[in-house]
Each structure stands twice: as structure tokens, then as C-alpha cells.
Amino acid sequence: MLATYVPRDSPVHRLPAGVKLTGLVLAGLGTVLLGRWWQSLLLLACVAGLYGVARLTWRCLAVQLRAVALLVAAIGVLQIVVAGWERAVVTCGNLLALVALAALVSLTTRTDDLIEVVVRGSGPLRRFGVEPERVGLLVSLGIRSVPVVARLAGEVRDAQLARGAATRPVAFLVPLVVRSLRHADRVGEALIARGVDD
Structure with a gap:
């Protein structure tokens, strides 16, 4: 975390x-x-x-x-x-x-200050086709996704405990990955709706 x-x-x-x-x-x-x-x-x-x-x-x-x-x-x-x-x-x-x-x-x-430094530091990569603003967005989304994935992991674990299911790694990881990918799809759709393209 x-x-x-x-x-x-x-x-x-x-x-x-x-x-x-x-x-x-x-x-x-x-x-x-x-x-x-x-x-x-x-x-x-x-x-x-x-x-x-x-x-x-x-x-x-x-x-x-x-x-x-x-x-x-x-x-x-x-x-x-x-x-x-x-x-x-x-x-x-x-x-x-x-x-x-x-x-x-x-x-x-503050997270915003960290992202600003990453964007400034990525500036020289612009000549190689890297957009610093996208790098900053990527870092921002990554940081903000950590608590979301942690919450999803807690929900999967609670669901397993409620069903009395064994806590095998595969039984935990598969639903966690599926829920994380659904969350990523929703974030992607929100970005496209705001004009960030695909």
C-alpha cells in the first residue's frame, strides 16, 4: 500500500x-x-x-x-x-x-507535486515521441489505483470467508484479476469520454 x-x-x-x-x-x-x-x-x-x-x-x-x-x-x-x-x-x-x-x-x-516532477523530468523524452503529460497521467492513475485494488482484494477475501471457501491462491487471484480488469475498463471508458482518446 x-x-x-x-x-x-x-x-x-x-x-x-x-x-x-x-x-x-x-x-x-x-x-x-x-x-x-x-x-x-x-x-x-x-x-x-x-x-x-x-x-x-x-x-x-x-x-x-x-x-x-x-x-x-x-x-x-x-x-x-x-x-x-x-x-x-x-x-x-x-x-x-x-x-x-x-x-x-x-x-x-503531495501526490500532485510528485506528478509534476515526473512530468518535468519526462520533458527531454518528448523528442523521442513520449508525451510527458501522458506519463504524468499514467503515474497518477497508478498511484490512485493502489487503494482501489487493495479494496477489491479485501472484498474478494471477505466473499471467500463468507462462503467458507478455502483460501487457495488461485481462488483468490482469479476474481481479483477479473475485478481489477473491469475497473481498468471503466477507467478507460471514462478517459475516452473525456477526450483522452484510447
């Missing part, structure tokens, strides 16, 4: 969206250079400190990390078996730090 903007008066909130997105990209690239377990834990501590600077609670940070906890745990077990505990700490620490940092950008930046 994408984090939603939380209004606060903090230095992190006041940073321009472009600076925050650039920092996120550089942090992602920088994790390649982190090879020691203590470096990854230091990065994680720095990100946690940024949550404090942004005047966001520890609970807010925990909610962001809880969403990927099972995936990170599975990766960690695999890394311990294959490469040892130090590599597991590096991999999982970097992953948690980047997820928390991406969530921090979302929590401290």
Missing part, C-alpha cells in the same frame, strides 16, 4: 519534491556500495532519524515496514542459508531502508 501524505510543518515536508525523489534514487544507487552489515544498520538508523525530523511517529514507520515484513523475512532466511548472516543483514537492511525512505517521500510530499 502506498503511503498517503501526512501534513506536518517540518524541514522534510518543505523540501522540494524533486530533491526528495533525487535523494531516493541516489540512496537506491548508493546501497550497491554498502557491503558490511553495520553500514546497512546505519542507513536504517539514518532513515529512522529522518522520520523524527519529519515529525512522524515511530508507529508510522512501523506501519510502512510491516507491509513488507514477510517478504523481507523470507529473503533473510534465504540469504542466511545461501550466503550467511552478514549478507542477510545487508540485503534485508538495505531493502527495509529503501522501503521506509520511499514511504517517507510519499508521506511528506
